[in-house]
Amino acid sequence: MGWGMIVLIACARPMIREPLPPTEIPEPRSPARPVVSQTPTPDPPRSGVRPDRELYLVQAGDTLIGLAQQFQTTVEAILAMNPGVDPRRLMIGQPLWIPLGVQEQGPAGKLIPDSELVYGPAYLDFSISETIRRFGGYLSRYRETVGGRTLSGAEILEEVARNHSVGPRVLLALLEMQSRWVRGEPPDERARLYPMGWERPGYEGLYRQLNWAADRLNDGYYGFKGRHMWTVRFADGRRVRVADGLNAGTAAVQAFLAAVLPLEAWIGAMGPGGFPAIYRALFGEPFRSEPIPSPPAEPIWRLPWGDGELWYFTGGPHGGWGNGAAWGALDFAPPDVDGCVPSRYWVRAVADGVVARTGEGLVVLDTDGDGREETGWVMVYLHIAAEGRIPPGARVRAGDPLGHPSCEGGFADATHVHLARRLNGEWVPIEAGRPFRLGEWEALPSFTLYEGVLVRGEERKSACACKDEPRNGIRAP
Numbered sequence: 001m002g003w004g005m006i007v008l009i010a011c012a013r014p015m016i017r018e019p020l021p022p023t024e025i026p027e028p029r030s031p032a033r034p035v036v037s038q039t040p041t042p043d044p045p046r047s048g049v050r051p052d053r054e055l056y057l058v059q060a061g062d063t064l065i066g067l068a069q070q071f072q073t074t075v076e077a078i079l080a081m082n083p084g085v086d087p088r089r090l091m092i093g094q095p096l097w098i099p100l101g102v103q104e105q106g107p108a109g110k111l112i113p114d115s116e117l118v119y120g121p122a123y124l125d126f127s128i129s130e131t132i133r134r135f136g137g138y139l140s141r142y143r144e145t146v147g148g149r150t151l152s153g154a155e156i157l158e159e160v161a162r163n164h165s166v167g168p169r170v171l172l173a174l175l176e177m178q179s180r181w182v183r184g185e186p187p188d189e190r191a192r193l194y195p196m197g198w199e200r201p202g203y204e205g206l207y208r209q210l211n212w213a214a215d216r217l218n219d220g221y222y223g224f225k226g227r228h229m230w231t232v233r234f235a236d237g238r239r240v241r242v243a244d245g246l247n248a249g250t251a252a253v254q255a256f257l258a259a260v261l262p263l264e265a266w267i268g269a270m271g272p273g274g275f276p277a278i279y280r281a282l283f284g285e286p287f288r289s290e291p292i293p294s295p296p297a298e299p300i301w302r303l304p305w306g307d308g309e310l311w312y313f314t315g316g317p318h319g320g321w322g323n324g325a326a327w328g329a330l331d332f333a334p335p336d337v338d339g340c341v342p343s344r345y346w347v348r349a350v351a352d353g354v355v356a357r358t359g360e361g362l363v364v365l366d367t368d369g370d371g372r373e374e375t376g377w378v379m380v381y382l383h384i385a386a387e388g389r390i391p392p393g394a395r396v397r398a399g400d401p402l403g404h405p406s407c408e409g410g411f412a413d414a415t416h417v418h419l420a421r422r423l424n425g426e427w428v429p430i431e432a433g434r435p436f437r438l439g440e441w442e443a444l445p446s447f448t449l450y451e452g453v454l455v456r457g458e459e460r461k462s463a464c465a466c467k468d469e470p471r472n473g474i475r476a477p
Contacts, residue, residue, distance in 0.1 A: 050244070051100060051228070051230045052099065052100055053081065053097045053098060053099055053100055053228070054071065054097070054098050054100050054228055054229055054230050054231060055095060055096075055097060055098075055227055055228040055229065055447065056071075056095070056096050056097075056098045057093055057094065057095055057096075057449070058090045058091060058092055058093060058094040058095075058096060059092060060092055062090055063087075063090070064078055064079070064087045064090070066237070067096070067098060069237070070233070070237050070238075070239050071098045071099065071100060071101055071102060071231070071239060072101030072102050072103070072239075073098065073099040073100070073101040074099075075087065077099040078096065078097075078098055078099065081096075081097045081098070081099055082096050082097055093448070093449050094448070095447045095448050100230060100231070100241075102231055102239050102240065102241050103241070104240050104241065105240065105241045105242075105243045105244070106232065106240045106241065106242060106243050106254055106266075106267070106270070107243060107254075107267060107270035107271070108243035108244070108245065108246065109250075109270060109271075109276075110246060110247060110250045110287075111249070111250045111253050111254075111270065111275055111276060111279075111286070112170060112249045112250060112253060112279070112286045112287075113247065113249055113286060113287055114221075114247055114248050114249040115167075115249075116167045116169060116170055116249055116286055117166065117167050117170055117217065117221050117248070117249035117252050117253075118165060118166070118167060118221075118249075118424070118425045118426045119161055119162060119164075119165045119166055119167050119168065119373070119374060119425045120165075120167075120374050120375070120424045120425025120426060121374055121375050121424055121425070122167070123167060123168065123169075123374055123425075124372070124374055124375070126168065126169065128154050128157055128158045128161070128168050129154040129158070131168075131172070132153060132154045132157070132172075132182070133154075135182050135183050135282070136183070137176075137180070137181055137182045137183045137184050137185065138180075138181045138184065138185050138186055139153040139154075139157075139175070139181040139182055139206075140153065140154075141153075142156075142181070142206060144156060144205050144206055144207055146207045147360065151207070153181075153206060156206050156207050156210060157171060157172070157206075157210065159359070160207070160210040160211055160214050161214065162357065162373065163214075163321050163359075163362075164211075164214035164215065164217075164218055164321050164322065164324075164325065165218075165320075165321070165325070165373075165422060165425050165426070165427060166214040166217050166218060169279070169282070169283050170217065170253065170279075171210060171213065171214065171217075172282060173275065173278050173279040173282055173283070174196065174213065174253070174256065174257075174275070175195055175196060175210075176278055176282065177269070177274070177275060177278045178191070178195060178196050178197040178260065179191040179192075179194075179195040179196070179197070181195050181206075182282065183282075193205070194209060195209050196209040196210065196212065196213040196260070197260035197261070198212050198213070198259065198260055211322075213256060214322075214324075215321075215322040215323070215324035215325075216255060216256045216259060216324060217252045217253070217255070217256050217324070218252070218319075218321075218322065218324035218325045218326075218427070219252075219255065219323070219324030220232070220248075220251050220252035220253070220254065220255025220256060220324075221248045221249065221251065221252035222248075222324065222325060222326040222327075222427065222429070223251075223255075223324075224242060224248045224251035224252070224255075225248040225326075226326065226429050226431060227327070230242055232251075232254050232255045232258040233255075233258060233259070234258050234259070234262070234263055234266070235259060235260075238263065240258070240263070242254065253275060254266075254270065257269050257270075257275070295423060295424065296368065296376055296377060298377060298423075299350075299351040299352075299367050299377055300351070300437075301350040301351055301379070301436075301437060301438050301439070302348075302350050302351070302398050302399065302438065302439050302476075303350070303438050303439045303441070303474070303476045304332065304347050304348050304349075304350050304381070304417060304419060304438070305332070305334070305345060305346070305347065305348055305476055306345070306346060306348060306399075306476060307399075307476050307477065308475065308476060308477075309334075309335070309345065309475065309476050310335055310469065310473050310474070310475045311332045311333060311334055311335060311345075311473075311474055311476075312332065312333045312334075312335070312464075312466070312467045312468075312472050312473055312474070313330070313331075313332060313454055313461050313462075313463050313464070313472040313473075313474055314331045314332060314333045314414070314416055314463060314464065314465055314466075314472065315329070315330060315331025315332075315416070315418070315450045315452075315463055316330065316443070316446050316448075316449075316450055316451045316452020316453070316463035317329065317330070317429070317430040317443065317445065317446045317449070317450075317452050318331075318449045318450050319420075319427075319449075320380060320420030320421075320422070320427040320428075321380070321382075321410075321420070321427070323449065325420075325427040326426075326427035326428060326429035327429050327430065327446075327449065328420050328421055328427055328428045328429045328430050328436065329418055329419060329420035330418075330419050330420075330430075330436065330438075330443055330452075331416045331417070331418050331419075331450075331463075332416060332417055332419070332474075333405070333414060333415060333416040333417075333467065334405050334415065334416075335467065337415050338414065338415075338467075339414060339415070340406070340407035340412065340413070340414065340415055341406075341415060342385040342387070342404050342405070342406040342415065343404050343405045343406070343415050344404065345404065345405065346401035346402070346403070346404060347363075347381060347384060347401070347402050347403055347404065347405050347417045348398075348399050348400060348401055348402060349365060349396040349397065349398050349399060349400045349401075349402055350365070350379055350398065350419070350438065351365070351367045351377075351379065351398050352367065352369075352396065352397050352398050353365045353366050353367040353368075353369060353379075353395075353396060354366050354369050354370075354371050354393065354394065354395045354396070355390055355391065355392050355393060355394045355395075355396065355402075356371050356372065356373050356378065356392065357373065357392055358384075358389060358390070358391065358392050359409070360386075360408060360409045361382050361383045361384055361385075361386075361406065361407075361408035361409015361410060362380070362381065362382055362384065362409055363380075363381040363384050363389065363390065363402050363403060364378060364379075364380055364381075365378065365379045365380075365381065365396070365402070366378050367379070369395075371393065373422070373425065374424070374425050375424055375425075376423070376424065377421065377422070377423055378421070378422040378423075379419060379420075379421055380418075380419070380420045380421075380422065381402060381403075381417060381418065381419060382409050382410050382417070382418035382420075383405055383406055383407060383408055383409055383410065383412050383415070383416060383417055383418055384402060384403035384404065384405065384406065384408065384409070384417065385403055385404045385405070385406035385408055386408060387404070388403055388404055389402070389403035389404075390402045390403060405417045414465070419438075421436065429445075430443050430444070430445050430446075430452075431445045432445060438454075439476065439477070440456045440477070441454045441455070441456050441461075441474065442454065442455055442456070450463060451463055454474065461473070461474055
């Protein structure tokens with residue numbers, strides 16, 4: 001979301017809290033939903049060939065020796081798969097293909113369908129505030145000050161779930177599993193400070209805990225689905241393969257729980273008395289019949305600035321919200337300012353639609369016109385200044401002004417606008433066969449965050465934290 005800035009969690013080891021002892025699981029208190037079948041979520045066809053490598057982004061403190069130990073391979077094998085890598089000069093965010101020597105597999109039972117992990121059509125009739133009020137636990141009374149705003153537990157959950165587009169039922173089930181906030185009271189001060197179980201200085205409170213958890217869930221979901229991530233990592237560095245035949249939603253829950261539970265407790269959490277029992281006690285059967293609308297045709301997007309204006313392509317494919325989401329976002333900077341000063345130029349609507357939501361630096365444009373983020377194609381804009389920003393509910397035509405680019409919202413070290421697409425709540429990556437076209441320009445996939453190329457015929461522009469017209473300048477016709 002910044003000019004090439006990568007936001008990564010350092011690999012300092014967190015404290016791992018032992019799981020809470022089991023409690024009696026009552027029957028579901030929410031209305032029962034029809035169950036068509038116990039058959040788990042369908043999977044796309046698979047080649048039957050077991051993956052032999054994983055794509056890994058270098059984190060602070062990594063060494064090739066340490067990575068070889070994690071993935072049960074050798075330094076020589078890593079170097080052979082990554083020609084030209086200097087083992088003495090690894091860079092944070094650098095992509096590496098790692099030979100996958102890990103043989104131990106995790107549990108093979110499916111936990112949730114993909115539709116539960118994504119804040120999409122399966123949540124059209126779900127009320128976060130009503131659900132939290134009905135369960136009546138500590139969460140229903142919780143208040144926290146975030147950026148000068150005093151928010152309720154329901155407001156925090158709503159904001160985090162929508163920003164990351166992660167299903168709130170999944171977040172609530174994990175919150176109950178980790179700290180009993182949903183139906184009861186946290187059993188101790190640790191559960192009160194770190195309700196999702198990520199016990200690390202600077203992550204106290206529900207807001208930070210949920211943001212970390214949502215990004216972790218997205219990383220497991222989109223990493224497994226499209227970024228060649230086939231293992232889950234525990235806090236002690238141990239890795240276990242995701243079992244053959246699992247779906248992305250289950251892989252996401254497994255990845256989250258691996259970060260906060262020891263291996264033995266993690267295995268138990270996948271079993272009938274763990275996460276599945278808590279989810280069913282709260283919400284009933286997860287593999288239920290849901291009317292999922294057919295994907296509409298993608299709109300024809302225009303460039304997000306005015307005709308004849310020259311802007312700069314400053315960030316190639318990266319996460320739609322945090323680096324865990326699908327790498328489908330692009331960044332562009334206006335020509336008039338450097339640093340973090342709001343621009344006088346307007347960011348404009350890339351298609352007809354209605355403004356479904358605004359927030360800190362945020363504008364969400366819904367293109368099917370119903371004002372619901374859960375369905376259809378949505379364009380998410382970030383770093384839009386509050387002054388002059390369009391209000392929620394406004395209907396716009398392609399090219400209408402939405403607000404001025406700035407550094408507001410998220411992480412940014414220079415004024416720009418961040419654009420990312422969602423379809424039925426799911427972040428859309430930039431990958432082979434799924435182009436992102438803005439006007440006459442098309443973004444190409446990249447395995448390196450924030451790098452990338454836009455092409456128009458034979459013309460190419462490369463992402464750069466700079467303003468160099470021949471290299472990254474793009475003029476709207």
